[in-house]
Amino acid sequence: MSVLEKNEAESEEHAGHHEEPFWRKYIFSQDHKVIGIQYGFTALFFMLFGFSLMLIMRWQLAFPGKPVPIIGGLLGAANASGGIMLPEFYNQLGAMHGTIMVFLAVVPILVGAFGNYVVPLQIGAPDMAFPKLNMASYWCYLSGGLVMLASFFVPGGAANSGWTSYPPLSDIATQGQTWWLVGMVLLITSSLLGSVNFIVTIFQLRCEGLSFMRLPYMIWSQLVTAFLLLLAFPPLEAAGILQLMDRVAGTSFFLPSGLVVSGEILEVAGGGNPLLWQHLFWFLAHPEVYVLILPAMGIVAEVIANNTRKPLWGYKPMVYSAVFLGFMSFIVWAHHMFLTGMGTAISSFFQTTTMIISVPSVVILSALLMSLWGGSIRFNTPMLFALAFLPMFGIGGLTGLPLGLAPSDIHLHDTYYVIGHFHYVVAPGTIFAIFAGIYYWFPKITGRQMSELLGKLHFWPSFIFINGVFMPMFIQGLAGVSRRLYDGGSQYAHAQDVLHWNTFMSVSAWLLLVAQIPFIINLFVSIKKGAKVGANPWDATTLEWSAAPSPPVGHGNFPKVPVVVRGPYEYSPPGTDKTFLPQDAAAQEG
Amino acid sequence: MAGHSAEEIKKETRIYILVFVALAALTLVTVGVSYLHLSLGAAIALALMIAAIKGSLVAAFFMHLISERKLIYAVLMLTLVFFLALLFLPLGGYADRVS
């Protein structure tokens, strides 16, 4: 008997089998669904926390030098004496906002939560290839997150040299930077273990009939993402080790000779190269931004296909684009370093590769837009977020072009223009895709539906206010306002005309927080009180919807192992009167 | 990976021993060459060439890459491309700099 037949036989006869103790079933679980949910809640907490850090920062930007209301007294005298934020604390908030959002919130949700929960189900697998490794990945991630949180409470506070941790500043920064480095090593380990798991799972555990060109786009995006994580993270791990050596063992990997700090020459061997850190950091951090966007595109593709009731337009070009994008992402990184003194030859190289990489992004976005044409669009909450993603990602992508061209980047580098650009891609881009995914897969995870009313109350204000936060940043950036200024540029003559936008953006941000309240209520209340649904409430075609509503933990995902007989998006198939045909043979409804 | 018969495995064992002798010999060659006091460029080229031969022997025979699957080759080729990018592009940035 093959393993697959054996599993079927097992699940068919299972009646009074042994139940795992609670802590094994739900805490130290090896089931991908439990691990996915663990990642989901942990990462959503970090997302709210990271968002809150920024909301505090935005008070200082709107009203520099004024005491922070309500919580000002709770921040501690070292951070905000008399409730007025100190620059050192502002820098901590800035560095940790970026770090937490990228490494503790967005990627863990996209890959750890959605990837873990959905991928095995969508390929008809009983679990990930290495369940124990999967469990280890989560606990490594949580450990790294706790180290990052703890760093706020050490003398000198958390890391404060930007999420980019550039030396020499980061080399000589306060204790919190060492905690940041240790946290990063844990997070990178978690990521590496996870990426091995995802690649092996997708190559090895696809069910019968699921060839590569029949894979849902979600799977392709997770596969390319896993390769990016696998091969791009190790150089940052190496860089982290080198910076730890500089900080703890007195080496000078990144410290040049004759460095003067506070009027005194630093007593180190010298001979180091600060740009070495930048190369190693951006070698990871550029592919990292594609890690932030690819799974989001995967989610949006699924939701759009389902809610237009027609196949994705340009599936094959989208697949080739994702693979090409992944490859190119490894050779564009120094467009973050145009102002470091690189000559014209090497700058031209990176400018060229950067321009080339915009092509596959445009192909994917265009294909998603074309997919709407002639569709029978259902404007439910996941679809609203998926639709909003398209123009928001478009703005984010287009505003990236002047940054990828060296001559214009000279004026825009390290200004608010950059902050506007990347936030458009990640915030109304990726995070909207995350919301789309939560509303879309919630019925699969829980067997219940989220409230559509609360969903719309979440979407519309979020859409309006998020634009209110980020659109003015382009104006400020073009005027020359630098980023990471704790008073929002108020000391600079060239910033005076655009300073008033700070208040506008801060108010938008605080209203954006209020807009999340319907979502938080919806999420938690619907778990218990949401309308119960069957296995396939969206009338979707991909395999996860053949599994039971809220597939049971530890019992295998499918009552019968699926056999795939068709592509992933057979909506409104010609020649039949069915509105959709699921991928597997067993379910013929539609 | 070759067949499972005892004969074939014994044949492989003989190859392992041969490779071991070659590796040991090449190690001595590497050290010997270093005493020749060549120019730095020539020394680097020669040392890396010998290391590459030794590495290839380990990879091909101990790690059985010589009879491995296409997928493994593809992963390694991809890694090689990015490894070379990591090695040479920062160097390019240093060589072509404004000073």
Add this chain to the structure above:
Amino acid sequence: MQIPYTVEARPETGLYNAKLGVWLFLASEVMLFGALFSTLILLRTGAAEWPRGSEILNVPLATLNTMVLISSSVSMVLAWAALRLQDFKKFRLWLGATFALGVGFMIIKTIEYGSKFEHHLYPSTDNFMAIYFTLTGLHGLHVLGGMIVMAYFLGPGSKMWKSEPERFTNRIEVVGLYWHFVDLVWIFLFPTLYLL
């Protein structure tokens, strides 16, 4: 509930899961050590002066260590071959030899480091010593990690030979691949640091 292709190969890829997994992991390790080699190259190119390794480091000791590691690679692959010939006793002998050679490597390394410290040569002394200690240190940690795994398979992990011999053989193959990679890294480390 069992995961497919943990022992038998998936026909399409010709691989069992852990084989693909370990090669992917090794690919990431290539990038890790590659980044440190890139560091070495960049720092050396940009340095006003840089010593020749043979002037400062102990070449005879490192040559001995190279031989030790190469021998351990042979004993490792012979351990796996023994399992494929169903000879569990020979397997334990060869894996034990590999472990012992690993111990030898670490002892020689400790002597080497000790001698450096005695001569007041620390990572903080200059960038040559810094990259030397970091590269060999990280490599040494990898040797240690491999030895811990070997100890597990010589000890409690060996029980699997009785219950699932094929799966156990696969696990040893995977350990071997990791160990050969550690040897491979040293094959490049040795001339780069000690002889150039």
